Amino acid sequence: MTALPSVPPPPPASPPASPADASKVLTVRDFSVRFSTEDSVVSAVDRVDLDVGAGEIVAVVGESGCGKSVTALGLAGLLPGTAEIEGSVRLRDQELVGAPERVLRPLRGRDVTYVFQEPMTSLNPVLTVGRQITEVLHVHQKLSRAAARARAVELLALVGIPSPERRVDEYPHQLSGGMRQRVVIAMAVACDPTLLVADEPTTALDVTVQAGILDVIRDLRDRLGTSVLLITHDLGVVADIADRVVVMYAGRVVEQARVEELFARPRHHYTTALLGAIPTARRGEGDHRLQEIPGLVPVLEAPPDRCTFADRCPGADDLCRSSQPTLAESPGARHDHQVACWHPVPVTVPGHEQAEATT
Incomplete structure (x- = not known):
């Protein structure tokens, strides 16, 4: 689980929690950690x-x-x-x-x-x-x-x-x-x-x-x-x-939602890849093979100004490789579902066509 390391001056104290935040036990905002090595800062x-x-x-x-x-x-x-x-x-x-x-x-x-x-x-x-x-x-x-x-x-x-x-x-x-x-x-x-x-x-x-x-x-x-x-x-x-799931990739939150929502309607391509790698009783029958995510999680010496999953994502384009998506409410999904992706996986509704085309 060492003493707190030397850190820059703490940010100004946050205002008292509003009534809407009274039920929150833990609130983490803009939390970043860097490690100094002999060669660089990770x-x-x-x-x-x-x-x-x-x-x-x-x-x-x-x-x-x-x-x-x-x-x-x-x-x-x-x-x-x-x-x-x-x-x-x-x-x-x-x-x-x-x-x-x-x-x-x-x-x-x-x-x-x-x-x-x-x-x-x-x-x-x-x-x-x-x-x-x-x-x-x-x-x-x-x-x-x-x-x-x-x-x-x-x-x-x-x-x-x-x-x-x-x-x-x-x-x-x-x-x-x-x-x-x-x-x-x-x-x-x-x-x-x-x-x-x-x-x-x-x-x-x-x-x-x-x-x-x-x-x-x-x-x-x-x-x-x-x-x-x-x-x-x-x-x-x-x-x-x-009850809820927070998906992290390369030090960032790329998706978060209620557990039922995330498993039923994942929006980030990394989340769908993780779900595709879950073993089930049907694996090995026909095309039901475990999915593999090509490549490795990058070691970041500096936060890149692009999508960190772009090099492993089959749907990445020039936008993904040149600018960084921010975590935002997922279009077409529940209000508590957030995703950081320029081209989220389309939401599908049972009995209907895709509710939303790929951006």
């Missing part, structure tokens, strides 16, 4: 905007190298000192970009918590799982030893670990991979956080265990009202659990 995240509402699960998807994890880590100042951060990240009415460590440290583990993809690297192998959970409770809630232990047992039961009274005294190596991930989730929700950031929480888990972890996250959202920002490349997971 633009990892470029002017990202996203929101997470109260009790909402928002999934951020895209290939490896698209900036998903950098965005997640940058929210609470967990990036290394080589990172330069600009923009605004507001947790409720608290600005996090540029905030001093004395402000950010109490927020981490209490208001913003993280679940990473490999639990064995998140847990200390020489401490019992109970000791690691109670540490969070001691630091943020000042509970006594007995009260913290009782709460740890309660949390292990909450995330579905059997015999929690016994498991609380066991070490990580005594638990299965799925149970270790549940322990990490128990630590993350120990203080009833406002926002849970889950970065590939089901990677390397088998399908059955993966389903159990997703059920735990969903159940915690329903019980505790915790908002979830889910980082993943697995669109099957997204379809199962998310």
